[in-house]
Amino acid sequence: GIQVEQSPPDLILQEGANSTLRCNFSDSVNNLQWFHQNPWGQLINLFYIPSGTKQNGRLSATTVATERYSLLYISSSQTTDSGVYFCAVNLSGYALNFGKGTSLLVTP
Amino acid sequence: EAQVTQNPRYLITVTGKKLTVTCSQNMNHEYMSWYRQDPGLGLRQIYYSMNVEVTDKGDVPEGYKVSRKEKRNFPLILESPSPNQTSLYFCASSLFKGSVTEAFFGQGTRLTVV
Numbered sequence: 528g529i530q531v532e533q534s535p536p537d538l539i540l541q542e543g544a545n546s547t548l549r550c551n552f553s554d555s556v557n558n559l560q561w562f563h564q565n566p567w568g569q570l571i572n573l574f575y576i577p578s579g580t581k582q583n584g585r586l587s588a589t590t591v592a593t594e595r596y597s598l599l600y601i602s603s604s605q606t607t608d609s610g611v612y613f614c615a616v617n618l619s620g621y622a623l624n625f626g627k628g629t630s631l632l633v634t635p
Numbered sequence: 636e637a638q639v640t641q642n643p644r645y646l647i648t649v650t651g652k653k654l655t656v657t658c659s660q661n662m663n664h665e666y667m668s669w670y671r672q673d674p675g676l677g678l679r680q681i682y683y684s685m686n687v688e689v690t691d692k693g694d695v696p697e698g699y700k701v702s703r704k705e706k707r708n709f710p711l712i713l714e715s716p717s718p719n720q721t722s723l724y725f726c727a728s729s730l731f732k733g734s735v736t737e738a739f740f741g742q743g744t745r746l747t748v749v
Contacts, residue, residue, distance in 0.1 A: 560738065572737070575736075622668070622735070
């Protein structure tokens with residue numbers, strides 16, 4: 528099956544810092560999404576981004592489908608950004624394949 | 636507001652006592668799915684449904700049942716729960732255009748089986 532690798536696995540930032548999270552995938556995909564799992568366990572949709580670039584406030588994402596990777600940028604990080612960030616892809620068919628996530632801790 | 640609603644959010648039950656976790660979506664999505672999330676194993680698909688009365692197994696279907704009698708609802712049934720089904724469960728829905736498109740997830744149900 529398709530492999531989804533996220534890096535780094537863990538990240539600690541001071542409030543106000545910027546970061547880049549990476550998602551590599553092993554095959555062409557129809558769908559790529561970024562999620563934030565907050566400390567209460569909820570999965571929050573960040574971006575649906577099979578290709579191209581999108582921005583939403585301090586967050587932006589870029590997917591280069593031909594090179595099989597996606598990047599999530601977090602600027603001016605806040606403590607509320609803490610949690611686990613997941614990349615999930617769909618090749619063709621009926622399931623999303625999730626990466627193992629990047630665990631982010633933003634300290635005051 | 637477009638949303639996927641799961642209930643209950645938290646549940647503690649005993650081995651063998653049948654339970655149902657409900658899932659409802661208000662986006663008229665054809666596709667719905669259940670996942671479980673476990674430490675070290677990530678999110679894995681249990682069952683999915685392409686439309687009313689159309690369901691199929693995902694990667695880890697053993698011990699679970701589902702039904703899709705209405706488009707908006709997709710309940711997950713554990714007929715005889717066991718401790719290894721202690722997990723965080725998510726319901727998801729999306730449009731389906733040859734493959735899953737943007738998926739929306741419910742708030743999660745944290746299940747403990749003792």
